[in-house]
Amino acid sequence: MIRALLNHRIRGFRTLNIVLGATLLILAISVNLAKAIAGRERNEIGQVEVDMNKERKRIRLLEAEVAHLEQPERLERLARAHLDLEPLAARQEASVDTLSTVAAREPRPQPVSTASVAIP
Numbered sequence: 001m002i003r004a005l006l007n008h009r010i011r012g013f014r015t016l017n018i019v020l021g022a023t024l025l026i027l028a029i030s031v032n033l034a035k036a037i038a039g040r041e042r043n044e045i046g047q048v049e050v051d052m053n054k055e056r057k058r059i060r061l062l063e064a065e066v067a068h069l070e071q072p073e074r075l076e077r078l079a080r081a082h083l084d085l086e087p088l089a090a091r092q093e094a095s096v097d098t099l100s101t102v103a104a105r106e107p108r109p110q111p112v113s114t115a116s117v118a119i120p
Contacts, residue, residue: 008015068074079085094102 006014006016010018076087
């Protein structure tokens with residue numbers, strides 16, 4: 001039976017040769033498709049890595065900008081120029097123990113009553 005299957009011919013070709021040829025053709029096509037898909041994915045990975053490097057550079061740039069903007073000397077200069085603020089004097093500083101007495105001296109803001117406001 002096996003011998004008959006191996007020697008069976010279709011239009012002069014052995015059935016086994018046709019099956020093996022078709023298998024070889026399918027394998028060649030599948031390998032080429034796999035290589036094409038892998039190449040596309042490799043390009044996508046490369047593009048993502050380039051984007052990540054750009055983002056890292058942007059993060060470093062923003063961190064440097066924040067460090068510049070948060071310089072105490074710069075903030076003090078801006079506070080004096082635009083807000084008329086001065087550094088605290090020693091008499092203005094309070095400790096944790098004296099916070100309750102400082103809070104008692106400050107007048108508390110009164111809530112706005114909504115009953116006296118007329119709604120048009």
